[in-house]
Amino acid sequence: MEKSLVVLCLLLFSAYSYVSAHNYSPKTLVSTVSKNTILPIFTFTLNKNQEFFIHIGGPYLVRKCNDGLPRPIVPCDSPVCALTRGVSPHQCPLPTNTVINGVCACQATAFEPFQRLCNSDQFTYGDLSISSLNPISPSVTVNNVYYLCIPKPFLVDFPPGVFGLAGLAPTALATWNQLTRPRLGLEKKFALCLPSDESPLNKGAIYFGGGPYKLRNIDARSMLSYTRLIRNPRKLNNYFLGLKGISVNGKRILLAPNAFDFDRNGDGGVTLSTVFPFTTLRSDIYKVFIEAFAKATSDIPRVISTTPLEFCLKSTTNFQVPRIDLELAAGVIWKVSPANAMKKVSDDVACLAFVNGGDAAAQAVVIGLHQMENTLVEFDVGRSAFGFSCSLGLVNASCGDFQTRP
Incomplete structure (x- = not known):
């Protein structure tokens, strides 16, 4: 079971995948x-x-x-x-x-x-x-x-x-x-696995140091793919990623070439937050993203929105939504699982868990809590790298499976 869990997670990444070395403290x-x-x-x-x-x-x-x-x-x-x-x-x-x-x-x-x-x-x-x-x-x-x-x-x-x-x-x-x-x-790193909100009793884990991150009987470092952390000299308290594009069903949405860049004041860019409940997109990005998602879900009935989520669909037993990919630097792909892409608000309604940050949003994209839930993420500050696993639900695991006691 342990071997198949790792192999399945690695296969879910079509791009570069990194397996940590075992010489960590x-x-x-x-x-x-x-x-x-x-x-x-x-x-x-x-x-x-x-x-x-x-x-x-x-x-x-x-x-x-x-x-x-x-x-x-x-x-x-x-x-x-x-x-x-x-x-x-x-x-x-x-x-x-x-x-x-x-x-x-x-x-x-x-x-x-x-x-x-x-x-x-x-x-x-x-x-x-x-x-x-x-x-x-x-x-x-x-x-x-x-x-x-x-x-x-x-x-x-x-x-x-x-x-x-x-x-x-x-x-x-x-x-x-x-x-x-x-x-x-x-080591100069920490890792998080934030539990999903399916049950208030769900637990996660936070690790300080280089691991191992014990998920059942495996070291979950082997499940991580890495991209570069970017430093913004005007926003020293934030972690930034190099986002190259957003794809819906494998097709990159059409944005301005500099849509994700910093401006001269240090605004813009793509950061991560444990304050924002959902991923927030600046208006120019959000409008194109929503248009592409709406086109890809034209055969699914729309329902009344639920604040702050604007795009909601009727959820059925065989409910399937388009694949959303975040195309990061060096060809690394963060595949957003359906559970992380949609927020179930009732038995028959699910809303797209991305929100409109407005025209004056400080950042182009803020990756929020819902997109990080039930996923192991590692902030390796020592080597300026950000690691992420697939959604653990895809391998029949959860954040609660991490060992947090001797």
Whole structure:
């Protein structure tokens, strides 16, 4: 079964597929991922019982601090404080540092992406624990991890139990990066498998380090295909991919040659988000994409749309939708499975899980949560690579099959 699972997934890619080498460090930290039923967010556990929102666009760890206790000071003139300024959320003004007990204390800013609020307070450090697959040491404590401490109300609209925001951006102070040298010897990468919303009890996994990613009895690194991560010097907190085209039923839609390019302000491009529930396309791209999809589904009855999804179809037992391919750099194809392309909103209605971002969208394409669900994705920041598997449902597996306990 294990061999057939890998072979089937690899065959589903018509383009280049990469099999990871087996000389990675075995040191890997892992946590179970849960999908929240109130907000479209995913969380994982730190410090044994604290849930943190997975934010791949967040520059650092943000924690609620409501106990009023004094915190260690990060000096204003320190290199760490300078790093916070370089990756401060672009939506927010730079904070003003403050003086605590006669010492200039570094202040940093967090951006709450749902209410779009900025909040600044003390940048500090402390201990952090996370689980391990090592049965001898099932929990690892990491000392002096930097984080933004928010004692005043923050993430006020977040569900109870969400303690903070785990920033996983490609930055020096990101949560994953603080688990690499000199604190720990983990590789500069992390991997996610976000559970689908078929059941609120479904679980996923997040791995810090180079694996193995144990899916049943195989290492799921062998299921990954890779494309290049692109750096945008004006948007340092985001991961970008080189998208060359979008195809519907194997036919590339007709777009302007520079449709996916950055402009002189760093806008445009193709990024990934754990905030956007569905993939969002700038209007000029969305209109052409919808036209092609409508033509390919002309024999399926249309039904009334469901906000924010505009294109909905009558779903039947033998319901089949056109194949959607994202054509990435170097000929790599991300095949969007039917489960990731459509969102079932009732027993007999399914909507295309792509939305119109408007004419002034900051990015050309934002790949959202629904398209990443039940798929293993790896952010290999060390070698500027993004890895992705096929939809695990195509091989009769799910994110819940990953090993997250010793």
